[in-house]
Amino acid sequence: MTKYFCFLLFSLSLFSQETSISTQFLQDGILYKNLNRMTNQLIQPITEFNKNQKCIVIDYLGRNNYKIKFKDWEGIVTIDDLLVNEDMLNLFYDYQDKERGRVIAEEEERKRKILETINKENLQELEQKKKDSLAHVKAIEERQQEAQEKARKLEVALREQKLQDSLAHVKAIDQRLQEAQENDRKLEITFNEQERQDSLVNANEVKKKLLEVQQVDANINEEKSKLEENEFRLKCHYAIDEYDEFYKKIYIRTVPYLLNENLSVELYKYGQKVCVFFNLKEDLGCASYLPSNRSSVKVTLENNQIITFYHSWDMDCGDFSFKGRLSSSQINRLKTSSIKSISLKGTKHSSDILNIAYKEFFMDKLKCIE
Numbered sequence: 001m002t003k004y005f006c007f008l009l010f011s012l013s014l015f016s017q018e019t020s021i022s023t024q025f026l027q028d029g030i031l032y033k034n035l036n037r038m039t040n041q042l043i044q045p046i047t048e049f050n051k052n053q054k055c056i057v058i059d060y061l062g063r064n065n066y067k068i069k070f071k072d073w074e075g076i077v078t079i080d081d082l083l084v085n086e087d088m089l090n091l092f093y094d095y096q097d098k099e100r101g102r103v104i105a106e107e108e109e110r111k112r113k114i115l116e117t118i119n120k121e122n123l124q125e126l127e128q129k130k131k132d133s134l135a136h137v138k139a140i141e142e143r144q145q146e147a148q149e150k151a152r153k154l155e156v157a158l159r160e161q162k163l164q165d166s167l168a169h170v171k172a173i174d175q176r177l178q179e180a181q182e183n184d185r186k187l188e189i190t191f192n193e194q195e196r197q198d199s200l201v202n203a204n205e206v207k208k209k210l211l212e213v214q215q216v217d218a219n220i221n222e223e224k225s226k227l228e229e230n231e232f233r234l235k236c237h238y239a240i241d242e243y244d245e246f247y248k249k250i251y252i253r254t255v256p257y258l259l260n261e262n263l264s265v266e267l268y269k270y271g272q273k274v275c276v277f278f279n280l281k282e283d284l285g286c287a288s289y290l291p292s293n294r295s296s297v298k299v300t301l302e303n304n305q306i307i308t309f310y311h312s313w314d315m316d317c318g319d320f321s322f323k324g325r326l327s328s329s330q331i332n333r334l335k336t337s338s339i340k341s342i343s344l345k346g347t348k349h350s351s352d353i354l355n356i357a358y359k360e361f362f363m364d365k366l367k368c369i370e
Helices: 002-016 086-164 167-234 328-334 361-369
Strands: 021-024 029-036 041-049 054-062 065-070 073-078 238-244 249-254 263-270 273-287 296-301 306-310 316-325 339-345 350-353
Touching (some): 041 065, 086 316, 263 361, 273 339, 273 350, 306 316, 306 328
Antiparallel strands (some): 029 041, 249 263
16 A cells, blocks of 8 residues: 555656646637536636637646646636647646556555465465474374383383392293394384385375475466456456536546557547547557548457447547547447457558457446446
């Protein structure tokens, strides 16, 4: 938890550094003093501005709201009022990265606690097996001591009897002593053989138990891996999940899910508007909504169905950032089969993604925006 808290403070410290990005107004409008974060509504008008007037962006507040300097005023406007440039997009992505970092830190802390609990239980079980093995060795040592004590007492008794009997019985006593000694020798041989057999059995038993412990550890790790994978697939991970009280609309956006090392996908819902975002770490030109050169993404499923999306948001250049509408019909078709390949088309280039690591993404995660 301390690690997560330090991470959060560091993130807030970075985000609080003042930004200064030059841009201009895209339309006539009003500069507001404050933002109602519950309703995402700008309040307290300060002054009016006109299209093409210059201003300075100093912060991104989330949910498409920017803090700016205009003449002698500082206030808040929405993204629709500004001409968006690359520095403003970087400011937006920095904000999104910090939100994702916070979510990832919480998930890592939760996993760490689960692993600590499992490891503690394994150590306790192994310790008990070690105690059982030591108890078995101690029992063998006690049996050996008892046999040696009996032999010692017998020798003492024979010596005492020899001193007390007459000379006539000395020979007989010596004979008995020799017999006793022979019996002792045979007993020692038998005992040594038994001890050797017991040691071998004990060694094999300890080895068997150690192998059992290793197998248990392997099974636990395998089960743990399966549980984590199943939990990841069953759980919805949100960057935004809230209700807009002012507009009475549900506002949902998932975290980016990696389909391979260069491609991630997000799901988005605001009221009845449902979208899918494809983010590719390649420059395909721009993501364009213009009919003459409109960008598209084609998803081919394992059952050979092809679902096509068209870019429906603002023009976006650089790394390919595609935002398309998602219909009920497309949702139903995407749920029927896993992903086979994805083709992405920008204004200059195209890219075909064939090695999909998370083929079941749509089958698992479309429920998160229903």
